[in-house]
Amino acid sequence: MSNIELDYLRYLGANLSLDLTRGKPCPDQLALSRGLEDMIQGDYQSRDGIDTRNYGGLLGIPEARELGARLLDLDPAQVLAGGNSSLALMYQFLAFRKTQWAHSETAPKFICLVPGYDRHFSVCEHLGIAMINVALTPEGPDLSMVEALVEKDPSIRGVWCVPKHSNPTGHVYTPETVQRLAKLPLLTQSDFVLMWDNAYAVHDLDEDVPPLESLMAHAEAAGTADHVAIFGSTSKITLAGAGLGFCGLSPSVLEAFQRYLEPQMIGFDKVNQLRHARFLDDEHKLKALMDAHRKILRPKFDLVDKKLKPLSAQSLAAWSQPLGGYFVSLDLKAASARQVVQLAGAAGVKLTPAGATFPYGDDPEDKNIRIAPSFPDMMDLGQALDVLVCCVHKASHDAASQSH
Ligand SMILES: Cc1ncc(COP(=O)(O)O)c(C=O)c1O
Structure with a gap:
């Protein structure tokens, strides 16, 4: 033998x-956020006097939206501070998007970069969205392939991207990639969306990781801001099961998404939003x-x-x-x-x-x-x-x- x-x-x-x-974060990582427990101490009022224990405020309290904006490099007015999961927001956003494709005769498709994040694929499967594999390179998606597919096939409705420290390869998209992706929706008449899952926006293992370009800034310049949906959360900053999820959208899309969510709930957990906003109330913390x-x-x-x-x-x-x-x-x-x-x-x-x-x-x-x-x-x-x-x-x- x-x-x-x-x-x-x-x-x-x-x-x-x-x-x-x-x-998953390990117990020592979770312990780093023990201070969250001390952030309320009977004071439930948000900065603007909102009683966070009560109903309302579907977009989130202002200080939580500011925290999301800092994490995702957005303007607070573009941010929804949701529940405890960005993945849930991604699912809800695509379910919302699907209601707008209902008139289309062809089944929707999405481009998936491989290797990629299994739960993105599950969302597509669950919503009946067919998936097309495209290789992820160290610079980001194989753009020539992505552009050719999007130009050719109007039933392609979007692409999943994890632009920083991608799951599982760890790749970070280069500035040129981000700029080119911002123009992708111009290549198609379809209601295309860039699902920008920036789950690891601040999760660097090295001191000097080059910053990610702002997709929203490039999309605004290219006139495609209505075609980007940006997501992130504090799951791997504070508590993986009790953090805050965020979604960043252009003003008109945010308003439409809010209307879609309204029949589902009166508001997310604002007490947890307040706890987080106080715990991480500046860049240094x-x-x-x-x-x-x-x-x-x-x-x-x-x-x-x-x-x-x-x-x-x-x-x-x-x-x-x-x-x-x-x-x-x-x-x-x-x-x-x-x-x-x-x-x-x-x-x-x-x-x-x-x-x-x-x-x-x-x-x-x-x-x-x-x-x-x-x-x-x-x-x-x-x-x-x-x-x-x-x-x-x-x-x-x-x-x-x-x-x-
Ligand atoms: C790329 C990516 N997006 C989203 C998530 C889950 O995020 P959340 O906890 O905010 O739902 C993960 C978790 O592993 C992930 O790797």
Whole structure:
């Protein structure tokens, strides 16, 4: 029996229960926002005297909209401060958009950049929007491909983008990419929308990550501001399950979206908005908090890189070197990702299902795996990565022995 087989058997017998699936903040990160609890202390009045405990104010209290505007590089008047999830706002926004496509005879389609965020794909599937894969490059989407598709097919209604520290590759769109994307809606007569999910706007792992250009500013200059929808949240700034979600839209689209939401609710949770607005009431507090997150996360990302290194020496894998965000994108040899995920699962290490980073769960080359190192502690992470590396070796070894 080979050393690889022996190592794998040892892991099988080790009764491990480790999880590298979802990009969740770890308990130490959540503890950084303990101060949120002290922000109300019986004072529920917003700056303008709104009693946040009561009904109303669908767009959010002014100071929460200002916080969203700072995060997403927008004007507060363009921002809706919603509930605790930007993903929910994205879903609601596309459901709203779909009501406007009802007259169209062709089924709607969306461009999805791959590898990408599985939950964007689920939103499309759930709303009956067909998905077209386009490659994501280190500069952003393959723009020639995106432009050609949009020009040719009027049933394409939009594109999903995670412009900064993209999930899962960590890529940041270049200024030229953002400028060109702002002009994309000019290429079609369809009611096109750029779904700009800036989930990792301030989530840098390095001190000097180049800033992202403002899509809204370029869209305003190009006359396409009604075709952009910008999203973000404090899920990975404060509390992932109890943060604030934001949406940024042009004035006319914001008004129309507000009318769409009105029958659904009287208002979002304004007490949580007030708590957050007070906790992060200036730029320095936000920066200090993100620095503290970085100190926890950076060593975990460094550990991923260190543990995977032996795989690149043997040309078994290549992986992203993100400057921020929550993920590492691991590319294995073709036709091996499913097997590796299955081997790791059997040894007690849960990985995101192979294929999840592609629409319909279908990675045509079966080679991409998303690694989420934020949640486990350093010891568990190291052990989970050792198992993963062993499984990659075993899959390659098995493939070599089958071909002999
Ligand atoms: C790209 C991206 N968008 C959105 C979300 C979820 O955001 P929220 O918690 O605001 O719903 C995530 C979470 O992993 C994400 O990676």
